[in-house]
Amino acid sequence: MSTLVREAAVARLPRDLHPVAWWVWAIGLAAYASFTTNPLLLLLLVGVAAVVVAARRGEQPWARAFRLYVGLALFIVATRVLFRVLLGAVPGHVLVDLPEIPLPEWVLGIRLLGPLTREALLAGLYDGMRLGVIVICVGAANALANPKRLLRSLPPALYEIGTAVVVAVTVLPQLAESVQRVRAAQRLRAGATGRVKRLRRFLVPVLEDALERSMALAAGMDTRGYGRTAGVPVATRRVTSALMLVSLVGLCAGVYAVLDGTTPGWLAASMLVLGVGAAAVGLRLAGRRVTRTVYRPDRWRWPEVVVALSGVLVAAAGWWVARDQVPVAFPGVSAAPEVTLTALAGVLVGLVPAVAAPVPSSSLVPEEAVA
Amino acid sequence: MIELRGITFTPPDSSEHVLKDVDLTVEEGELLLVSGPTGSGKSTLLGVLAGLVPRFSGGVLEGDLMLDGASIVRTPPRERAGIIGYVGQDPVAGFVTDTVEEELAYGMEQLGLPPATMRRRVEETLDLLGIAELRQRSLRTLSGGQQQRVAIGSVLTTHPRVVVLDEPTSALDPTAAEDVLATITRLVHDLGTSVVLAEHRLERVVPFADRIALLVGDGSVAVGDPGDVLEDSPVVPPLVELGRELGWSPLPLTVRDARRKARALGYPVNRVSLNLSGNATPERCRKSLRSSGLTVTRGRTPVLHDVSIDLPAGRVTALMGRNGSGKSTLLWTLQGTQKRLAGSVDVGGKDPAILDPEERRTLVGLLPQTAADLLYLETVAEECDAGGPRTREILDSLVPGIPDDQHPRDLSEGQRLALALALILSADPPIVLLDEPTRGLDYAAKHALAAILRDLTDAGKAVLVATHDVEFVAEAADDVVVLADGEVVSAGDVRSVTAESPAFAPQVSKVFGPGWLSVREVVEAVGEG
Numbered sequence: 001m002s003t004l005v006r007e008a009a010v011a012r013l014p015r016d017l018h019p020v021a022w023w024v025w026a027i028g029l030a031a032y033a034s035f036t037t038n039p040l041l042l043l044l045l046v047g048v049a050a051v052v053v054a055a056r057r058g059e060q061p062w063a064r065a066f067r068l069y070v071g072l073a074l075f076i077v078a079t080r081v082l083f084r085v086l087l088g089a090v091p092g093h094v095l096v097d098l099p100e101i102p103l104p105e106w107v108l109g110i111r112l113l114g115p116l117t118r119e120a121l122l123a124g125l126y127d128g129m130r131l132g133v134i135v136i137c138v139g140a141a142n143a144l145a146n147p148k149r150l151l152r153s154l155p156p157a158l159y160e161i162g163t164a165v166v167v168a169v170t171v172l173p174q175l176a177e178s179v180q181r182v183r184a185a186q187r188l189r190a191g192a193t194g195r196v197k198r199l200r201r202f203l204v205p206v207l208e209d210a211l212e213r214s215m216a217l218a219a220g221m222d223t224r225g226y227g228r229t230a231g232v233p234v235a236t237r238r239v240t241s242a243l244m245l246v247s248l249v250g251l252c253a254g255v256y257a258v259l260d261g262t263t264p265g266w267l268a269a270s271m272l273v274l275g276v277g278a279a280a281v282g283l284r285l286a287g288r289r290v291t292r293t294v295y296r297p298d299r300w301r302w303p304e305v306v307v308a309l310s311g312v313l314v315a316a317a318g319w320w321v322a323r324d325q326v327p328v329a330f331p332g333v334s335a336a337p338e339v340t341l342t343a344l345a346g347v348l349v350g351l352v353p354a355v356a357a358p359v360p361s362s363s364l365v366p367e368e369a370v371a
Numbered sequence: 372m373i374e375l376r377g378i379t380f381t382p383p384d385s386s387e388h389v390l391k392d393v394d395l396t397v398e399e400g401e402l403l404l405v406s407g408p409t410g411s412g413k414s415t416l417l418g419v420l421a422g423l424v425p426r427f428s429g430g431v432l433e434g435d436l437m438l439d440g441a442s443i444v445r446t447p448p449r450e451r452a453g454i455i456g457y458v459g460q461d462p463v464a465g466f467v468t469d470t471v472e473e474e475l476a477y478g479m480e481q482l483g484l485p486p487a488t489m490r491r492r493v494e495e496t497l498d499l500l501g502i503a504e505l506r507q508r509s510l511r512t513l514s515g516g517q518q519q520r521v522a523i524g525s526v527l528t529t530h531p532r533v534v535v536l537d538e539p540t541s542a543l544d545p546t547a548a549e550d551v552l553a554t555i556t557r558l559v560h561d562l563g564t565s566v567v568l569a570e571h572r573l574e575r576v577v578p579f580a581d582r583i584a585l586l587v588g589d590g591s592v593a594v595g596d597p598g599d600v601l602e603d604s605p606v607v608p609p610l611v612e613l614g615r616e617l618g619w620s621p622l623p624l625t626v627r628d629a630r631r632k633a634r635a636l637g638y639p640v641n642r643v644s645l646n647l648s649g650n651a652t653p654e655r656c657r658k659s660l661r662s663s664g665l666t667v668t669r670g671r672t673p674v675l676h677d678v679s680i681d682l683p684a685g686r687v688t689a690l691m692g693r694n695g696s697g698k699s700t701l702l703w704t705l706q707g708t709q710k711r712l713a714g715s716v717d718v719g720g721k722d723p724a725i726l727d728p729e730e731r732r733t734l735v736g737l738l739p740q741t742a743a744d745l746l747y748l749e750t751v752a753e754e755c756d757a758g759g760p761r762t763r764e765i766l767d768s769l770v771p772g773i774p775d776d777q778h779p780r781d782l783s784e785g786q787r788l789a790l791a792l793a794l795i796l797s798a799d800p801p802i803v804l805l806d807e808p809t810r811g812l813d814y815a816a817k818h819a820l821a822a823i824l825r826d827l828t829d830a831g832k833a834v835l836v837a838t839h840d841v842e843f844v845a846e847a848a849d850d851v852v853v854l855a856d857g858e859v860v861s862a863g864d865v866r867s868v869t870a871e872s873p874a875f876a877p878q879v880s881k882v883f884g885p886g887w888l889s890v891r892e893v894v895e896a897v898g899e900g
Contacts, residue, residue: 148469182744190729220457220467223448295476
């Protein structure tokens, strides 16, 4: 028994949690948010996300992104409310009696300004908050899990795509640097000053530089073995291609059937299952072609399970509240929103990772001064 | 072990062979130095070994490349990865991941090695290169020497039999270059890895080389012991030049050799004391540029701290210091583009920082580190037209005979530098600043550049050159300013500064004692004695 306890403790030593676990948790919170417009529950969700981020984020640059996402969420809420004020027209308690701007006949059903009611304001606020909270949940996942490590968890068959994304992400800051350098350099010489020619003066060196860098990177990756493949029999390759085609057709048809309400449910479900199944087998087969291994793979241990499970539970609670406690999930704008114990408890489950997840390893190593 | 047989390479859109019937064998556990003038095909030869030529360069490759008797000339680079490790000229451009540890593991991941092996090899390599404390660091925050060592380490982890390095020390300061070279020799000594290395600055690498493959420029290659090959090589380090002038045989390859020889032959050089104060004391010259108390910060870290520097008219001042010590920042601050927190710059009563770019150009000219950033047109003639009426004239006086219709990208390193310099000089600024102009230049091009700088100062201009190249400084500069961590640590006449700090001493002064700078001086002194 004691060895079990010790092993459990080992899994909680400082380390980076598997990125997929963080994403499952964050998507769970986002799912809850999408099931409700209750402002109290939404605020609680933001609180939960913020607490977990504060408790378990590392020192890396992406960890500081959370504030950016909060800003974006606030902006979304503000825009949503502003639009409600502009295109108001919800009857109810008038707060400010704004004059209506007369519009021509042909814009039927649209009113510009007009009396601003409390109901209109609240409806805009609730709606905006729902979207804002979803954005914050994505931000929380980004702050907690290294986006690049997440790409490393892709199935081997998608490895090349993952690398392409990583390279694109790294190249962007380099491009900005190159733009700055060329701009300064071009000011050192005389040359064309016309609008189009000036653009050329600046674009040509930047593009040449970008092209040279990408060639150097491609050469570097190639000489280090990127793109090595194991020999796969022709038959397997054909089967893989066929499976991929089937999965594409299945997924397209399935998604169409789900979105189009008139298609029978069984058809939608069976096409989706077929598509997903074929994709899974196809990816597995395609992965055999790839011979690479992973250095220090992220391991899936009990804290990962707990974190992911908490996310799933939050999502399930949200779904249940939306179905069984409709007035709590979608409060009217005329009365103060109410909450129930189950709805609150469902959100609070999301706090578990703040305790269960291990402290990130990077928070122990002080980031050295940038040279 | 690896054998090139009759390798002939013709670049695209050209009928001239860069390599012609090259036969070369790389032996187990040797350090083979590939040398030759710029454009003689050093990088091409290394590219053939790594498989990048003709795959990435285009062109036609004939002949065969054998590994232990099996032909690998058609094998793509990725399949050679476990056998041949390649590090390109710019290590940063080849980095795929973002931390040291991941970068070291990347090659092994591609080869599909088991995780336990990878873990062990990463630790071994970290220790071998002496970078264990950097393991978690982001690659971008490392210094140039550290980046180069990580790049070498990242190919070592796959345990290649040959490591191919293209100018591994060209961008590094003398101390960092020594660290990297020490790492390379350790590979050869301890692991028995073969190393093939191309380098311009022979003075740095000749002492470590087992053999030299000399590309003369007509496509042929001469291979042999360093002493024999350097006998009549067009590119030689100062020591060998000295040995040739004084008729020493065998030629001295290391400073130690030369010192013993000089002593044994009883040259009176050590007793000849040169006038350390130099030919003209800077105080007597008119100051073209005065600056004081320059402080520049990036974020909250100071990049320059209270730097005061004056540039006298008619003298070449060299700016030296480690990678990242603030040399480039100082140049851009003097030029006026870089905003300063405090301090003043005064060029003929004006401050370039508050002028617009056009006026600034007529006060201070700056040749940036990547001269190609200045060029954007298709032919040399168009560039000269855009640069102003006198540009072509200046270009011809710098480097005569560059054809009008040539594309600036196709010029040699030295010609491109001259074109960029001509564009800057067309505004006729009294101050000329150059940021690392010697990168990628061979000895002949460096002599030409030194002559150009001399012409500029004869015309009354003040010149400031940031460089790592101590031999170039000894040849071209009158004064030296050494920066460390954004502060001036020593400044003065080139003889006194090189006498004070051995890291900045040229080979000749290491042999004959402080004060001696160039081969010519020694030869003249010996002739008189």
